[in-house]
Amino acid sequence: MKTTTTTIAMAMYFFFIANLVSICFLPDMFPDSQLFVVLEFADGGCDLERFELHSLSQAKAILHQICVTLAVAEAALQFEHRDLHWGNVLVKRMDSREPSSTHHLNGEEVCVATSGLDVSIIDFTLSRMQKDGQPLYCDLSADPTLFDGKGDYQFDIYRAMKKENRDNWKRHCPYTNVLWLHYLADKLLNKKYKANKKSQRAWQQKFQTFLKQVLDCRTVAQVLKDCTLFKDK
């Protein structure tokens, strides 16, 4: 007979599997004395890979929200996400359909059009930040297999980050956030949309220009300032 905590953990595991949320090991592989921590998060919606978008104009609203969020965290905490593939971006339709959201970046207010979508960044397992002079990070040099992946642009980004910081994961290197923005823009440009192709042409060009401009920026703050995608309405 399993303990109550194991039974609860098993029930939660099957709940997650049923919702195709996460694949991990079965909690009953542990001894009965095992303790579990259950974390409860607000529902952030559906991951960006599976979220059905109408148009690239909506995609731009998503990318813009991600950029501003990263720029704020970069300025406040020397934050780098380091694993910002589209399974780690959640999108939810807003109930209130606020037309824009306001963010505070370096003492200035930045307004971003929402397109009625609320975007969240999740999964900070590989992330880096600095608080009170103390860097918090995961030493990715301890996991060489992370850099061996093939078959998706995502895996090139791990290698590009490593090249950029020379495998020193303690150091703040905001360019890693820029690399993930390039990846996300590429995914969004090549995603399927409900809107017809012809109506999307102007936005496709804007995304292609973004892909050319973004890698010349050293920080996300510079992406916001220099990339024309965020200047167009």
Ligand SMILES: Nc1ncnc2c1ncn2[C@@H]1O[C@H](COP(=O)(O)OP(=O)(O)O)[C@@H](O)[C@H]1O
């Ligand atoms: N707050 C949340 N709201 C809705 N779905 C979530 C939430 N957190 C995680 N998920 C779902 O679970 C998946 C895995 O979660 P994540 O935190 O990225 O863990 P992992 O380390 O397994 O990648 C996500 O891609 C998403 O589909």
Ligand SMILES: [Mg+2]
């Ligand atoms: Mg994840």
